[in-house]
Amino acid sequence: MKQKVAIVGGGPSALMLAATLDFSKFEVGVYEQNKTLGRKFLVAGDGGFNLTHGSDIELMKQQYHPSGFLDKALETFSNNDLRNWLRSLSIDTFVGSSNRVYPIKGIKPIQVLNTILQKLEENKVNVRTQMQWNGWMENNDLLFNETEVVKADKVIFALGGASWSITGSKGTWLPVFQKKGIATLPFQASNCAFKVDWQSEFIDKYNGFPIKNISLTLRSQSVKGELVITKFGLEGNAIYALSRVIQNELKQHGQATVYLDLKPMFTLEQVKEKLKKKESKNTTETLKMGLNLSAMTVQLLKQTLNKEDFTHLDTLAEKIKSLPISLLQAAPIEEAISTTGGIAIEEVDENFQLKKMPNHYVIGEMLDWDAPTGGYLLQACMCMGVVLGKWLNETN
Numbered sequence: 033m034k035q036k037v038a039i040v041g042g043g044p045s046a047l048m049l050a051a052t053l054d055f056s057k058f059e060v061g062v063y064e065q066n067k068t069l070g071r072k073f074l075v076a077g078d079g080g081f082n083l084t085h086g087s088d089i090e091l092m093k094q095q096y097h098p099s100g101f102l103d104k105a106l107e108t109f110s111n112n113d114l115r116n117w118l119r120s121l122s123i124d125t126f127v128g129s130s131n132r133v134y135p136i137k138g139i140k141p142i143q144v145l146n147t148i149l150q151k152l153e154e155n156k157v158n159v160r161t162q163m164q165w166n167g168w169m170e171n172n173d174l175l176f177n178e179t180e181v182v183k184a185d186k187v188i189f190a191l192g193g194a195s196w197s198i199t200g201s202k203g204t205w206l207p208v209f210q211k212k213g214i215a216t217l218p219f220q221a222s223n224c225a226f227k228v229d230w231q232s233e234f235i236d237k238y239n240g241f242p243i244k245n246i247s248l249t250l251r252s253q254s255v256k257g258e259l260v261i262t263k264f265g266l267e268g269n270a271i272y273a274l275s276r277v278i279q280n281e282l283k284q285h286g287q288a289t290v291y292l293d294l295k296p297m298f299t300l301e302q303v304k305e306k307l308k309k310k311e312s313k314n315t316t317e318t319l320k321m322g323l324n325l326s327a328m329t330v331q332l333l334k335q336t337l338n339k340e341d342f343t344h345l346d347t348l349a350e351k352i353k354s355l356p357i358s359l360l361q362a363a364p365i366e367e368a369i370s371t372t373g374g375i376a377i378e379e380v381d382e383n384f385q386l387k388k389m390p391n392h393y394v395i396g397e398m399l400d401w402d403a404p405t406g407g408y409l410l411q412a413c414m415c416m417g418v419v420l421g422k423w424l425n426e427t428n
């Protein structure tokens with residue numbers, strides 16, 4: 033007789049698990065509270081839609097925190113495996129700028145989702161929508177919509193994080209797991225914007241302006257990328273990637289200072305040389321002629337430095353290479369691309385099984401891990417689904 037598998041939640045981690053499970057062995061049900069599956073997947077598609085990242089697998093592993101937690105899963109189902117799997121379903125991908133992997137031009141996010149759902153249909157997966165999981169009955173059966181009880185041999189939770197609640201990822205399940213004695217951590221915004229107290233003349237003029245080809249440093253961690261100036265503060269891939277360390281700093285000190293390198297391609301000596309070559313009485317002119325700095329970046333330097341530092345070329349060069357920007361708080365969780373917190377990693381074994389509840393598993397963003405946006409998040413969620421699916425196929 034086939035074993036009954038209940039997958040609770042209908043995001044990418046759940047879909048990949050359902051697509052991997054051997055339907056000759058398992059009778060698989062996906063239980064999703066929304067009317068449709070994969071709403072956050074489609075939201076991701078509205079932006080860049082980085083399905084994975086194109087870098088070498090060893091470099092890829094280093095992007096995940098806590099370090100090592102995804103190594104085995106990535107080895108079992110790498111970024112290339114994901115691309116090959118998508119190709120087998122006629123979803124071709126390409127590696128774009130910054131090594132991010134996108135579906136090829138003309139393939140819309142809804143097409144990617146529908147293709148995966150088609151695969152579920154072929155695998156005879158029973159998709160049940162408008163099924164909100166409320167918790168466990170006394171005998172550990174699952175309770176949905178306060179009235180419907182579902183029995184399963186294996187239960188997999190893939191309920192997502194706690195941002196963009198409109199997509200269904202609300203994190204309301206946290207106390208249900210706590211009551212079972214499973215350790216959880218409070219949700220925290222990751223891959224999010226951070227507040228900066230800009231001067232009003234500056235932000236009125238430069239709201240929405242990008243600062244490209246920069247690097248941003250906090251303590252020993254540096255990230256190359258770009259930033260966008262917003263009324264709230266700063267967003268963009270460079271600051272998103274530092275979210276975890278910035279959040280730690282904010283927790284400890286109430287504020288965090290990041291250091292912006294406006295010219296990471298030049299050494300400090302080269303910056304000094306270039307400024308001196310074009311030195312004029314007007315520092316703004318020197319900056320534009322010597323380093324091709326935009327009016328916005330010149331203004332950023334002006335609003336951050338006092339007059340003495342701004343007009344002293346050596347000090348100015350140092351600040352161009354390391355401009356302190358004070359961050360006051362993170363954007364609300366609701367607006368974050370991803371969240372950390374949720375089920376503590378120590379609560380699951382290497383196959384994502386809850387150590388305290390055999391035959392119950394947790395995958396995807398509901399576990400407490402972190403990675404930068406740009407394909408690393410979906411890769412993690414999807415490979416957790418595949419790895420668990422393969423393991424269940426092999427061991428049952």
Ligand SMILES: Cc1cc2nc3c(=O)[nH]c(=O)nc-3n(C[C@H](O)[C@H](O)[C@H](O)COP(=O)(O)OP(=O)(O)OC[C@H]3O[C@@H](n4cnc5c(N)ncnc54)[C@H](O)[C@@H]3O)c2cc1C
Pocket residue numbers: 040041042043044045046063064065066069070071072073075076077079080081082083084163164165166190191192193195196199200201202203205368369370395396397398405406407408409410411413
């Ligand atoms: C704006 C934005 C852009 C993004 N862009 C990218 C990107 O380009 N690349 C990238 O790698 N990642 C991106 N992400 C992140 C990525 O979308 C998520 O990390 C990923 O969707 C998480 O997958 P998941 O399966 O863990 O959970 P989710 O996709 O959050 O799915 C969880 C599902 O569980 C359901 N659920 C929750 N509670 C219950 C319940 N009690 N009962 C039943 N069902 C329930 C929810 O309705 C939801 O459908 C982006 C995210 C956002 C918000």
